[in-house]
Amino acid sequence: xxxxxxxxxxxxxxxxxxxxxxxxxxxxxxxxxxxxxxxxxxxxxxxxxxxxxxxxxxxxxxxxxxxxxxxxxxxxxxxxxxxxxxxxxxxxxxxxxxxxxxxxxxxxxxxxxxxxxxxxxxxxxxxxxxxxxxxxxxxxxxxxxxxxxxxxxxxxxxxxxxxxxxxxxxxxxxxxxxxxxxxxxxxxxxxxxxxxxxxxxxxxxxxxxxxxxxxxxxxxxxxxxxxxxxxxxxxxxxxxxxxxxxxxx
Numbered sequence: 001x002x003x004x005x006x007x008x009x010x011x012x013x014x015x016x017x018x019x020x021x022x023x024x025x026x027x028x029x030x031x032x033x034x035x036x037x038x039x040x041x042x043x044x045x046x047x048x049x050x051x052x053x054x055x056x057x058x059x060x061x062x063x064x065x066x067x068x069x070x071x072x073x074x075x076x077x078x079x080x081x082x083x084x085x086x087x088x089x090x091x092x093x094x095x096x097x098x099x100x101x102x103x104x105x106x107x108x109x110x111x112x113x114x115x116x117x118x119x120x121x122x123x124x125x126x127x128x129x130x131x132x133x134x135x136x137x138x139x140x141x142x143x144x145x146x147x148x149x150x151x152x153x154x155x156x157x158x159x160x161x162x163x164x165x166x167x168x169x170x171x172x173x174x175x176x177x178x179x180x181x182x183x184x185x186x187x188x189x190x191x192x193x194x195x196x197x198x199x200x201x202x203x204x205x206x207x208x209x210x211x212x213x214x215x216x217x218x219x220x221x222x223x224x225x226x227x228x229x230x231x232x233x234x235x236x237x238x239x240x241x242x243x244x245x246x247x248x249x
Contacts, residue, residue: 049236087159
């Protein structure tokens, strides 16, 4: 943990980093790239507990998958959107460190915690390397790696990057819901629950539920973050006990 003096040194170094102001049209291309599935952030290595749910026979077909994804989106909205909303509004290192510690204490299973750290570390590494128009991303990452004061959880970093790239709070939170839905449906395709065309149709059909859940849980403070589907959390925690597995979580 950083002592107050050390935290001041980190903030001072970030404040001294020269910032660039690309025009709005160029910045929009960066915002789109952040949501591109080609961006190597490791999301496709995780099934959000779907693989364990299939082996536990909780998901066996498209209808079960629809229910599973809906519960995943509800849980994502209730637990993680508050972190994204807060970091989007205050994309600075002090808020990031504080919320990262809160989320680390909030996540209740080791599989989910490790997946969050892995994806968050990858996202910040890629963002620092790709988005040169925001040099503070690279400075934050370098200082945080040497300090050991942060675990690099995914949701806070996503909110941080969105805020620094100029995405507003509503778009940032909906974007996180979209990427979660996209990655779960993609995992279902590779696990042969649905085919590629069926997955595309399902994702489109789930858009209405995703919109409704986004509005339900949007713009809430971190103090209201909560789990709404504890069974999913339990199932994901069993992933490490699977005899054979394709995904990391």
